[in-house]
Amino acid sequence: MLSLLMTTEYAPAEDRYELQQMLIHIAGGEHEALAELYRRTRTAVYGLALSYLKNAHDAQDLTQDVYVQVWDCAGQYRPTGSPMGWLLTVCRNLCLMRLRREEHHAALSEAEWDALPAQECGLDADERLLLQHALASLADGERRIVLLHAVTGLKHREIAALLELSLPTVLSKYHRALKKMRAYVEGDGAK
Template identity: 40%
Template sequence: MVTGNGNGNHQSYQAPTDQLMRQVAAGEDWAFAQLYLSTQHAVYALLLSLVKNPATAEDLMQDTYLSIRQSVGTYIPQGKPMAWIFTIAKNLAYQELRRLSKQGAENFADHEDASGEDNISQAIDNIVLRSALTILEERERKIVLLHVAAGMKFVEIASLTETPLGTVLSSYHRAMRKLQKSVREGAVQ
């Protein structure tokens, strides 16, 4: 049902380093490209888990990397560049959710990409993705998407989200049981 990297078209997650962040801050285009390539799946998975809309997640991902490029000089090396990147992405997602909420767009599923094509469809079957976005709790969604779509290890997810490893594992297994039950019962159209 849910497989690791789908057809294998994307690399597994590689955490960025403080050295890479210094090179990005120095204006090295190759370093920014490497940062993007090594983090894009994790950032997209996080954003998708928050906004539940592939098109919005893609837009916010672009905004995230623009913001990173503009503010990388303020990054303080502490060995946690991914946490800094996730903070930027989360802040942008929450701003967008507040903006949409003010417009009365509370049901984000209504704004789904009609084509059904998105960056994550190679890693997760559309049925499971749609189910994950609707029936899973936010923590479960985030863990499943970071593990399955971004290829992150559970220990990396635990560190990044500052959640105990046991909680990450139990949340993942609970989420998988929910998804399997949903698929068996045909609850997802």
């Protein structure tokens, strides 16, 4: 189960290229490209929004706002950068603006963790619940880093740039979070 969280490779070059091409087509006004980008990246965007906003409804709304923003600003994307990193930066910025505006810091409920799509994770319902509890036991910063790595597939250096943290800080928080989750899953933290 934790091996899902410990993967280090994501976006093969062809996936990055395809996402870049979608952004170029979106900048050219192609609605189909936006629909495909949404289909391929919505889980990652929603996961990041949920980690910031801690409310499933707000995260769903903000996810939609991200794609509206992408439609409006796709021409600003430069193919030299990571397309997923750019998309998640848009999401992060919208989350931070909403948090500043609303000063909203509620606790994340189990039902809201349930809102994370279960697609392709290969976990049964009990394992998924255990993983949700293990994630909920983490500090906000640790949980955000784990979700960014596991859900979006970002590399640690990309997470560091996105969250404006140093790479050693991201690596430290990530490994500390995995240790906490492993202890929880093995029974030391589970009740």
